[in-house]
Amino acid sequence: MRDKWEPWEYELGDLAEKGDVDAVSSALASGRNARSRALATALCRSANHGHLPVVELLLASGARPNLLRQGDPTMTALVAAVHARAIGVIEALLRAGADPNQPDPHGHTALAIATSSGDLDVIEALLRGGAAANLEASKGERPTRIAQIRQSEATAGLLAAKTEDEKLALAEKYAAVGALLKKGDQIGATTAAKRAKAALAALGRPAYALKLAKGEAADPSATQIGGEPLLPPGAPWPVCRVCAAPMMHLARVRLGDFEALGASGVVQLFECRHLHANARAPAELVAEHHEDGARLERRAPSPPARPIPPQHVKQVPKPKVDLPSPLLVSDPRLFDWKTLHAESRAAAHLFAIGGDKVGGWPAASEELVVPRCPDCDELLSLRLQLVAKGATGFVFGSRGRAFVLECRTHAGRIACVVQHDDW
Numbered sequence: 001m002r003d004k005w006e007p008w009e010y011e012l013g014d015l016a017e018k019g020d021v022d023a024v025s026s027a028l029a030s031g032r033n034a035r036s037r038a039l040a041t042a043l044c045r046s047a048n049h050g051h052l053p054v055v056e057l058l059l060a061s062g063a064r065p066n067l068l069r070q071g072d073p074t075m076t077a078l079v080a081a082v083h084a085r086a087i088g089v090i091e092a093l094l095r096a097g098a099d100p101n102q103p104d105p106h107g108h109t110a111l112a113i114a115t116s117s118g119d120l121d122v123i124e125a126l127l128r129g130g131a132a133a134n135l136e137a138s139k140g141e142r143p144t145r146i147a148q149i150r151q152s153e154a155t156a157g158l159l160a161a162k163t164e165d166e167k168l169a170l171a172e173k174y175a176a177v178g179a180l181l182k183k184g185d186q187i188g189a190t191t192a193a194k195r196a197k198a199a200l201a202a203l204g205r206p207a208y209a210l211k212l213a214k215g216e217a218a219d220p221s222a223t224q225i226g227g228e229p230l231l232p233p234g235a236p237w238p239v240c241r242v243c244a245a246p247m248m249h250l251a252r253v254r255l256g257d258f259e260a261l262g263a264s265g266v267v268q269l270f271e272c273r274h275l276h277a278n279a280r281a282p283a284e285l286v287a288e289h290h291e292d293g294a295r296l297e298r299r300a301p302s303p304p305a306r307p308i309p310p311q312h313v314k315q316v317p318k319p320k321v322d323l324p325s326p327l328l329v330s331d332p333r334l335f336d337w338k339t340l341h342a343e344s345r346a347a348a349h350l351f352a353i354g355g356d357k358v359g360g361w362p363a364a365s366e367e368l369v370v371p372r373c374p375d376c377d378e379l380l381s382l383r384l385q386l387v388a389k390g391a392t393g394f395v396f397g398s399r400g401r402a403f404v405l406e407c408r409t410h411a412g413r414i415a416c417v418v419q420h421d422d423w
């Protein structure tokens with residue numbers, strides 16, 4: 001996959017890591033546009049080495065701090081700067097809008113990482129930038145709790161300390177960290193979450209977590225992953241608009257199965273898995289809406305459009321209320337996140353329902369601009385979310401996600417968005 005980047009985009013990352021501000025500057029001034037992922041990767045690599053001038057240059061050139069870098073280790077620039085203990089870089093990123101509470105793909109926050117290494121200056125800088133001391137990351141690690149654990153580990157001699165004095169100094173350090181975090185924890189995690197839920201209540205949307213069983217659905221038009229698509233009689237098999245190859249059927253959602261969505265018709269998703277040489281985009285995704293599913297017929301794919309193993313929805317679960325995350329950005333009409341207390345804003349990172357689902361809001365792994373309807377300008381609604389390691393396997397890389405969104409008023413106004421750390 002790596003060869004899909006242009007050589008100069010890789011080089012940009014190398015120059016940024018070296019801290020060569022002049023070379024980065026002339027690469028950016030060459031008139032070629034680096035893709036967002038390449039800029040974010042360069043930002044992350046320079047942050048990881050504490051190169052403030054390069055970080056500032058990249059931010060001024062449009063690098064977005066809430067995107068993940070390409071490849072391993074996937075992280076944001078802020079987390080990279082925390083690893084480097086580069087206070088100036090941390091502050092520059094926060095000033096540029098880096099979200100201090102964005103959990104990384106492993107569920108760790110910048111503050112949890114800083115707490116673990118006990119760096120008081122870094123912790124102070126993050127708290128000043130709005131990091132929440134009591135945000136429970138996906139692994140259940142609250143920074144306040146991490147500080148307690150570290151303090152008792154130090155006391156018990158479990159941390160690298162040769163002498164009694166070193167042991168004591170470590171225990172004192174983590175006690176100071178704990179005290180600092182306590183000061184930063186103003187309203188508490190429970191209150192923060194409650195306030196955020198109340199503020200976002202009007203944006204609640206029903207979402208159905210997909211529970212799937214192997215095999216084609218008995219009812220030929222029912223919701224399923226993979227297997228055979230439904231096509232109008234006589235219609236050609238969908239082909240990729242980039243490479244003209246037959247596409248693969250990824251999923252079908254019969255909207256009426258999910259009553260709370262108040263929608264009808266069938267949405268189908270196809271993907272081209274060819275690696276388009278030099279394409280500056282992830283593999284093509286196409287979604288289409290058929291209002292009258294009964295008029296469609298199942299079609300077995302002919303090679304090379306291999307089917308992915310079919311899985312069907314055995315029973316539609318009860319819908320849950322899904323709320324948007326602060327990573328759904330750049331639209332003041334969605335929600336003005338600044339109106340929330342920093343701790344409540346942090347808590348809202350944990351609301352979006354992950355995994356494969358129908359309805360709700362995109363559970364983004366990094367900042368995401370929700371597309372709009374070209375007819376009415378409303379934000380599109382999530383119809384389907386598929387995640388790497390979900391029912392479709394690794395089709396979106398190892399940590400990617402795909403979102404199919406459609407206008408609630410204008411059926412057929414559909415957009416597909418892929419978050420894939422290769423692009």
Ligand SMILES: [Zn+2]
Pocket residue numbers: 240241242243244245272273274276284
């Ligand atoms: Zn293609």
Ligand SMILES: [Zn+2]
Pocket residue numbers: 373374375376377378407408409410413
């Ligand atoms: Zn519309």
